[in-house]
Amino acid sequence: MRVLYAVYGDPRAAAELVPLLTDRQSAGLDPLPTEPSELAPDLLRSHRAEIRALPDGARLLLLLAAADQYPVATHAFLRAVTAVRLDTRPLEAAEAAGIAQAGAGGVVFRDAWTRIAAYETGSPADRRDVHRLLARVLHGAGETPRRSWHRGAGALGPSARLAAELGAAAEQARAAGQLTLTRALLERAALLSPTPSEQSRLRARAATAAWHAGAPDHARRLAATATPDDGLTGLFALRAGNAAEAFDALLTAVVEGGDGEAGQGSGNGLADARHESRGAVSEEGARGGRGGGVPGRGERGGAGAPGSRGQGGAGAPGSGGLGAVSEEGARGGRGGGVPGRGERGGAGAPGSRGQGGAWAPGGVSVWGNRQASGTAAVPGGPERREGAPGAGGDAGLRDGAGGRGAAGIRGGAGAPGSAGAPGADMPGAMSAQAGPRAAEVGGTPRSAGAVRGAVPPAAAADVISAPGLHLLARATEAAIYTGDLRRCREAAVVAGRLGAGMPGTLGGLAAAFEGRYEDARGLLEAAAGRCGPGGDPTLLVHAGIAALMLGDHTRAATATVRAAASARARGATATVAQALEFRAYADFWTGRPQAGAATATDALRQAYATGQDNGACHLQAALAMFAAVTGDADACRERAATARSYALARGLGLPAALAQWALAFLDLADGRYAGAAARLRALAGFGPGHGHRAIRHLATPHYVEAAVRTGDTRVARAAHADYHRWASAVRSTDDLALSARCRALLAPGAEAVEHYRTALDLHARGDRDFERARTELLFGSALRRLRRRTEARDRLYSALEAFEYFGAPHCATQARVELRALGAPATPARGRSDDPVTRLTAQQLLIARMAADGATNREIAARLALSPRTIDHHLRGVFSRLGIRSRIELVRLLGDDGQVR
Numbered sequence: 001m002r003v004l005y006a007v008y009g010d011p012r013a014a015a016e017l018v019p020l021l022t023d024r025q026s027a028g029l030d031p032l033p034t035e036p037s038e039l040a041p042d043l044l045r046s047h048r049a050e051i052r053a054l055p056d057g058a059r060l061l062l063l064l065a066a067a068d069q070y071p072v073a074t075h076a077f078l079r080a081v082t083a084v085r086l087d088t089r090p091l092e093a094a095e096a097a098g099i100a101q102a103g104a105g106g107v108v109f110r111d112a113w114t115r116i117a118a119y120e121t122g123s124p125a126d127r128r129d130v131h132r133l134l135a136r137v138l139h140g141a142g143e144t145p146r147r148s149w150h151r152g153a154g155a156l157g158p159s160a161r162l163a164a165e166l167g168a169a170a171e172q173a174r175a176a177g178q179l180t181l182t183r184a185l186l187e188r189a190a191l192l193s194p195t196p197s198e199q200s201r202l203r204a205r206a207a208t209a210a211w212h213a214g215a216p217d218h219a220r221r222l223a224a225t226a227t228p229d230d231g232l233t234g235l236f237a238l239r240a241g242n243a244a245e246a247f248d249a250l251l252t253a254v255v256e257g258g259d260g261e262a263g264q265g266s267g268n269g270l271a272d273a274r275h276e277s278r279g280a281v282s283e284e285g286a287r288g289g290r291g292g293g294v295p296g297r298g299e300r301g302g303a304g305a306p307g308s309r310g311q312g313g314a315g316a317p318g319s320g321g322l323g324a325v326s327e328e329g330a331r332g333g334r335g336g337g338v339p340g341r342g343e344r345g346g347a348g349a350p351g352s353r354g355q356g357g358a359w360a361p362g363g364v365s366v367w368g369n370r371q372a373s374g375t376a377a378v379p380g381g382p383e384r385r386e387g388a389p390g391a392g393g394d395a396g397l398r399d400g401a402g403g404r405g406a407a408g409i410r411g412g413a414g415a416p417g418s419a420g421a422p423g424a425d426m427p428g429a430m431s432a433q434a435g436p437r438a439a440e441v442g443g444t445p446r447s448a449g450a451v452r453g454a455v456p457p458a459a460a461a462d463v464i465s466a467p468g469l470h471l472l473a474r475a476t477e478a479a480i481y482t483g484d485l486r487r488c489r490e491a492a493v494v495a496g497r498l499g500a501g502m503p504g505t506l507g508g509l510a511a512a513f514e515g516r517y518e519d520a521r522g523l524l525e526a527a528a529g530r531c532g533p534g535g536d537p538t539l540l541v542h543a544g545i546a547a548l549m550l551g552d553h554t555r556a557a558t559a560t561v562r563a564a565a566s567a568r569a570r571g572a573t574a575t576v577a578q579a580l581e582f583r584a585y586a587d588f589w590t591g592r593p594q595a596g597a598a599t600a601t602d603a604l605r606q607a608y609a610t611g612q613d614n615g616a617c618h619l620q621a622a623l624a625m626f627a628a629v630t631g632d633a634d635a636c637r638e639r640a641a642t643a644r645s646y647a648l649a650r651g652l653g654l655p656a657a658l659a660q661w662a663l664a665f666l667d668l669a670d671g672r673y674a675g676a677a678a679r680l681r682a683l684a685g686f687g688p689g690h691g692h693r694a695i696r697h698l699a700t701p702h703y704v705e706a707a708v709r710t711g712d713t714r715v716a717r718a719a720h721a722d723y724h725r726w727a728s729a730v731r732s733t734d735d736l737a738l739s740a741r742c743r744a745l746l747a748p749g750a751e752a753v754e755h756y757r758t759a760l761d762l763h764a765r766g767d768r769d770f771e772r773a774r775t776e777l778l779f780g781s782a783l784r785r786l787r788r789r790t791e792a793r794d795r796l797y798s799a800l801e802a803f804e805y806f807g808a809p810h811c812a813t814q815a816r817v818e819l820r821a822l823g824a825p826a827t828p829a830r831g832r833s834d835d836p837v838t839r840l841t842a843q844q845l846l847i848a849r850m851a852a853d854g855a856t857n858r859e860i861a862a863r864l865a866l867s868p869r870t871i872d873h874h875l876r877g878v879f880s881r882l883g884i885r886s887r888i889e890l891v892r893l894l895g896d897d898g899q900v901r
Helices: 002-006 011-020 041-052 056-069 077-084 091-096 112-121 124-137 144-153 160-175 179-192 196-212 216-224 230-240 243-256 269-278 281-287 327-331 401-406 432-442 457-462 469-482 486-498 504-513 517-528 537-550 553-569 573-589 593-609 613-630 633-650 653-669 673-685 693-698 700-709 713-730 733-746 751-764 769-785 789-806 809-822 842-852 857-864 868-882 887-893
Strands: 100-103 106-109
Touching: 002 011, 002 216, 002 593, 011 041, 041 056, 041 112, 056 077, 056 091, 056 106, 056 112, 056 124, 077 106, 077 124, 091 100, 106 112, 124 144, 144 160, 144 179, 160 179, 160 196, 179 196, 196 216, 196 230, 196 573, 216 230, 230 243, 230 469, 230 613, 243 469, 243 486, 469 486, 469 504, 469 537, 469 653, 486 504, 504 517, 504 537, 517 537, 517 553, 517 713, 537 553, 537 573, 553 573, 573 593, 573 613, 573 769, 593 613, 613 633, 613 653, 633 653, 633 868, 653 673, 653 693, 653 700, 653 809, 673 693, 673 700, 693 700, 693 713, 700 713, 700 733, 713 733, 733 751, 733 769, 751 769, 769 789, 769 809, 789 809, 842 857, 842 868, 842 887, 857 868, 868 887
Parallel strands: none
Antiparallel strands: 100 106
16 A cells, blocks of 8 residues: 555556565565655656657656656646746647646646656756746745745755745644645755755655654654654554653653753753652552552562562553552552462453453542442542542652652642642743744644643643644553553643643543543543644544543544544544544444444555554454454454554553453354453453453453353443443443443343343443443343243334444344244344345445455455455455356346346
8 A cells, every 4th residue: 555655646656666675675674665766767768758758848848747747746837837937838739748737736746756757857946946936936935945945956055044934834844734835844954954954854854744644654864863852653553563662762852852941850850750750659658558568679679479489469561671660559558469360460250361351340430549348439539538548649759859749640630729730830831942843743824932830720631733732642642552551640740740731631641540530521521621623633543542432422523524524624644544543442432333334444545554553453354343243254353353463562451351252252252252252351350561450441341242242240240340330430331231230131130121121221322332232132132031022022123123233244144033032023234135245244245345346356355454364255255245156147137336237
């Protein structure tokens, strides 16, 4: 996909480029070539020969048109022709040769490579002349950046004055959302600058613009010759590398961009912040805490039983280099580690490896705080009061150097009215020393001049373009991708030390990790509320993430769609695919698997084309989940395997966990309850980089169903307890409905009926229609066992109709099995007797339409990001279900719109 994108979608150029790539380029480790002469030299040579065969007048007009369009479009060709009264009749020769056509808006070239050849065929002197001509006629409002571009392209040599003009024009272009033009201006400014240090700085800025514009190879090549920049390095790693390394680099960039007054200590701001994030916590950890730590375990010590290796107890994710050990984790918790569970210890379920957590009695909650065995801790209880252990305001965190430590972890993560909460007095944003680079990494225009001093409280969380805040937002995303949510706590400490506000999602995650669920809800509500149209794309993506955590999928869908639209309007192509990654969750929960799969497939192509392999991995996992819902087992397993193999190699816990959940849901829907329970139990035991607490939380209702079916109610009750605590704290009707369903599954006999009724009442006020259908299926099955035949039949028919509507045939099969057991007629799928196309799954129908349009197996595989072998398997299934033997019959059967003729 990236190869096609690099060669402007020309298959001839792609075929020429592939053999020229090095092994590292083919593996995606090195950037692809960016110069046309390196991409497709033979194709370019043949096009140049065609151009040279034209008369001089035609070549001059084509050069002028190409300079107006390449590498950025400036729309000044007709004005330039009029200004110097050029005769356009020579263009007839180009039209006769099929090279270009004259139109009302100027010249239209045959393809991108013809346009490039027309430009590169001109002599350097002729190119400078046409650029100067184009600059002369560009004098309208808003045309300053384009005029500056042509002035720079027409320059004879280095010029500090022109370089400064181009840099200023680049800021205007970025503010207008013209990131491709921004990159071109900054790159030209670097060529014209006489100072090596300034050249390097300008290339770094150009690399950032290129990345956000969706030109990853340009970005990497520019960055290789630019000033080393932790923010840029972190951005690249976040979207196409190791997410843990991305977090380190981004947080380092935040600290190094600070005002230097945040801490006195060692002189290493990040190290001081990390030490502070452990603070007084490590003291009790070294003593072994309340669970009887093992002597000599140091600050990571804990209540590990003999045979464990430190860290045990609370099952906090492995500390690693950057992480702040949670308070209870550092103390070792109160429950003790399980002997022989490996270095992460924790009260894991039998067979789990460390971290077992919420799905084991006496483990940690899904977000990381400790809860009592078999009970749900009460939000705001004694241990969570301000100043009490576990409140996030430990003495060691409050006594930071330079008087900045008062915010501590509460800097942006506290409850309303507490230090750092929205509405509280917040120290000013980071100083101007962070420069425009910090804002540019976020891809959002920032006003001229640095932001200093206090930020008004009401606006503190909205100053997303202030230096450093975008870096904090990206660091939050890195923590989300890894699944190591304790890193959010560390980022919150760093933000507090530097006196910076923070994105609400970061504060919410930090509060959730510490077990302050009520505080988390307030912060996430504030973040999710910032989803108005036309806002900052990063802010909107975070609003969508916050809404997903709150279970508000309608608002999540709105925020992510608006984020994608805003990113397109601003030219931030790279952000579009990222926004659609999180849109997939809303589509899944609200019962739109086919629409969601179509959107995710389009976003997958975009992610691959723009070099965002981590985002593509996440989308592969989302497509695996959609395939599980629609019953396409082969596609589910292939996509899940692709996602997990990539994710595990790069520490991406989010897509790895989502892919595991997809496989578990496939097992659950097909009645393989033991397999589903085993997969989800393993998910609970996976640490950061392999699993994800949020996915574990979302999967809890499915785990409870699978565990109850296999008789493992002890672990299921512990899992449900924490799920209910979070659902009650965030007040999500959908989560409360699923909690009631879990309670019904765990209740004996007739006691379950009222819990099911409660669940359905709550579902009626929510938007998770697919889960409502599953609740009706389970309720109908329970009623059948209680011999309440009439109501059972009604519930089962309702579930069957919903599953057919959602395109979930295997779930519909479960409903038919229950109806047959009831002795009721199980109607066939709607339309199946009349329309052969309804016999196909959504994936099969999509492939059948492409095949009927004449696409080969390889072409279909490339479009859907699947292997040709999988496409062949699907086509065999299509032929079998439709009763045909060849593609000719398929073309006859399907009309132009994919329906039966």
